[in-house]
């Protein structure tokens with residue numbers, strides 16, 4: 001038998017509030033941060049932290065920033081997700097049905113898996129929209145999807161695309177978007193800023209204690225650090241650097257979005273920005289390749305807050321490279337991830 005299997009493709013992104021109102025942002029943050037893979041501390045400590053600190057104090061602050069991010073169509077993470085779903089559906093054709101869900105809030109994984117049920121799919125491809133695997137992102141999305149699929153009478157063949165940090169089309173798409181700035185303008189330095197995670201989460205997912213959390217350890221990508229989030233971020237960077245033809249010393253890697261007081265993976269993006277500004281670097285181009293769609297962390301943190309910080313420390317020009325969003329090469333990349341898996 002040599003026919004294409006009737007396949008469901010399940011794109012999953014992180015999630016975003018239903019609106020930028022304080023109650024909706026609070027609801028989103030509660031669901032997100034109560035996830036044991038995100039805040040990996042004992043349940044009661046997490047419950048107190050979320051209900052007595054994050055919900056009352058962080059939700060109003062975050063809601064203000066979400067209001068800045070919101071467009072007439074809503075949250076970019078959601079609108080780009082729906083657009084990508086439609087474009088991928090057109091590419092894949094009638095043997096595939098593409099679904100899109102969010103790990104937190106809506107469209108929920110529970111509702112989306114219900115839509116898939118009973119449709120006779122012979123295979124499901126779960127494609128979490130995170131190029132680098134982390135337990136808090138990919139791991140959590142897959143765990144949630146499987147929680148509902150596991151209840152089906154018939155569980156079909158399942159393929160999980162767990163990461164794609166060096167996929168040639170992922171790299172090509174980001175490089176192409178960034179190149180238009182490099183060709184048009186002069187930059188003194190390029191920053192690759194990735195979402196951070198706590199160091200202890202790297203150690204917990206390390207293969208037989210391999211991870212040393214240093215640059216030597218992350219300087220090569222192989223079977224022992226295949227799922228190490230930090231090593232994957234450096235792998236993405238090496239490929240982007242090669243594709244863009246950047247010279248050693250003209251770029252840096254850093255990690256953003258710290259929460260809480262425990263150590264997160266270093267170097268920190270805010271420290272790097274201050275250091276570059278104080279060293280006399282005037283013009284910076286910033287890539288944010290841990291996201292495939294624009295969101296709060298790119299547009300606001302990477303585009304506005306870091307720009308202001310850079311200028312406060314002597315910088316003159318800060319340009320963020322927009323995310324992959326609905327770029328045709330990114331849609332081709334997803335097609336390849338689905339078909340060749």
Ligand SMILES: C=CC1=C(C)c2cc3[nH]c(cc4nc(cc5[nH]c(cc1n2)c(C)c5CCC(=O)O)C(CCC(=O)O)=C4C)c(C)c3C=C
Nearest residue numbers: 014015016038062077134136137195197259290295296297
């Ligand atoms: C790249 C994937 C992501 C990982 C890994 C990740 C880990 C992680 N995040 C937090 C805390 C917050 N993240 C927030 C926003 C946010 N995070 C990601 C992706 C990853 N997070 C995205 C795509 C977004 C943006 C969502 C949007 O609506 O646009 C927020 C909310 C915003 C805020 O209040 O600042 C928090 C909080 C932790 C603790 C964590 C741990 C591993």
Ligand SMILES: [Fe+2]
Nearest residue numbers: 014195257297
């Ligand atoms: Fe996050």
